[in-house]
Structure formats: C-alpha cells, structure tokens
Amino acid sequence: MPLSDHLSITAPLEDKTHAGERANGLEGGPIQALSQPLPFSMRTRNGLSLLLLLAAVAWFWHPLVSLFSLTQQQEHYSHIVLIPWLSLYVLYLGRKAIFASREWSPWLGSLLIGLGALGYWSADAAIFAPDHLSMTILALVVMCWGIFVSCFGIALCRKVLFGLLFLLFMVPIPSFLLEAIIGFLQRSSAEATDILFSLLGVPVFRQGFVFSLSNFTIHVAEECSGIRSALSLFITSLVAGHFFLRSAWMKGGLVAVVVPLAIVKNAFRIVGLSFLLPGCYADLRKSWATSHLIDRMLS
Secondary structure, eight states: OHHHHHHHHHHHHHHHHHHHHHHHHHHTHHHHHHOEEOSSOHHHHHHHHHHHHHHHHHHTHHHHHHHHHHHHHOGGGGGGGGHHHHHHHHHHHTHHHHHHOOEEOHHHHHHHHHHHHHHHHHOOTTTSTTTHHHHHHHHHHHHHHHHHHHHHOHHHHTTTHHHHHGGGGGSOOOHHHHHHHHHHHHHHHHHHHHHHHHHHTOOOEEETTEEEOSSOEEEOOGGGSOHHHHHHHHHHHHHHHHHHOOOHHHHHHHHHHHHHHHHHHHHHHHHHHHHTSHHHHHHHHHHHHHHHHHHHHHO
C-alpha cells in the first residue's frame, strides 16, 4: 500500500515535469533548431574562434588601415578608434557565460560569414566610391557576428547583444545619411540660435543660416552643425544606459534627450562665441539699457 501511494504521488509530478520541459522546448524551438551541441572541446572552440577572427582581420587589413586614416582626417569619425575596444570590454564582462557555452550554430554562422564575404566582394570601389569603405567595414562587422554565432551559438547572442550591435558604430556613416544628419543639425542649431538671440534681446536680422548683427555677420555653416559632439553624446548615452540603467524606457529616454541637448549646446556655443566680439556685446548692453529705461518710464 505505501508503495502504490508513492507511485501515485510521483507519477503526476513526473508528468508535470516532462510537460514543462516539452513546453520549454516548444518555446525555444526555433533557437534550439539553430543551435547544436558542441562536438569538440570548449578549448578547441575558443582557439577556432580566435583563429577565424584573426583571419578576418587579416583579410580586411587594407580597409581597416583606410578606416584608421579616415579617423585621423575627419573629426566626426574620431570615435571609431574606441568602438572595438568598448565592444570587447562589454564581451569581456560576459566572458563567463561566453566560455561556458556548450553550443554552436555553424549553419547560421556560416550564412552570416558568407553574407559578409559577399558584401566585401560586391563593394566595387568604382560604383560605390563615396561609401565603399562603409560597405566593406559593414561586411567585416557581419562576418564577426557570423564567427561569434558559429562558435558560441545563437542563444548566447541575446546575452551579449549590446556588445555585438555596438560594433556597428565602426561603420562610417554613408554619405547620404551623413548629409541628412548634418543638414538637420545645421537647421536646428540655426533655429535655436535665433531663439537664444531673441531671449537675450540682441537685435539681429536673419536670412536662412546667416545672422546679421550691427557690425558683423554670423554664418551657421555645416562645420558648425555640431555633428561630432552629437555623435559623441549619442554613443555615450547608449553606453551609460547599458551599464547604469535597467529599464528599456529609461535607456530610450536618455538617448532621446541627447539630440535636443546637443542642439541647445551648439546654439549656446555659437552665441557665446558671438559675445566675444565687441559689437555684439555693445548691442546687448544697448538692448538691456533700453529695456531698463522703458521699465523705469513705465513705473
């Protein structure tokens, strides 16, 4: 009798356990289908991943040298030098989960590596002259994703997704997108500068991006768009949100604040530089003296 009671109690528990396992298997079915058990030792897998990464770097050596030269020539690309190291640091923080993985996804990883190789071969310098380097570096990033997925599995990518996606900042912004961003920042900075001059009471005549004061003229050119500081603030907000914030809403809010902050900061910079000129300071004093005189007459 005790034996039958014992069996009657454990049988439902086992059924529930297997049902839970089957449910978990159904939920993670697509991921489990892409991942396979590691057929060799983890030490061999780690060595293979390092070998593949070094081979990719050697294959893309000339584009990487061109990318480094670009960071030295154009200031708004100076942040690219730090991107691989920040990404490696994020992956280093998750090294225990990475090296403990006993799965790999060779089929999906090979597909990504093939896409990276195809992108590199199809990036004709004659056709994609302005954005040739952007396409080749993007191909390198996709190939690095493929190497990681092949050696460590697709399931692990969700845990280190930020570090992998962060590599996209290595890609130089395509020319059409860069021009659109600079144009937006230039127009927004001009509008913010106009509002700031009005709040300070400085008499100014505006024609587009040109502000005419009493004895000098200010032109908010593309170089004054503040794209370098905007990119720096944007990347910094992403990194700070990843390390110090948990809620996705708070991370998104922090990133959303960056663009208006960069525009206002740029407007203060333009107006502040204008105040260094004696004419603008004299106009400001005259405006303030006039307003004080009117206030005293009305009182």
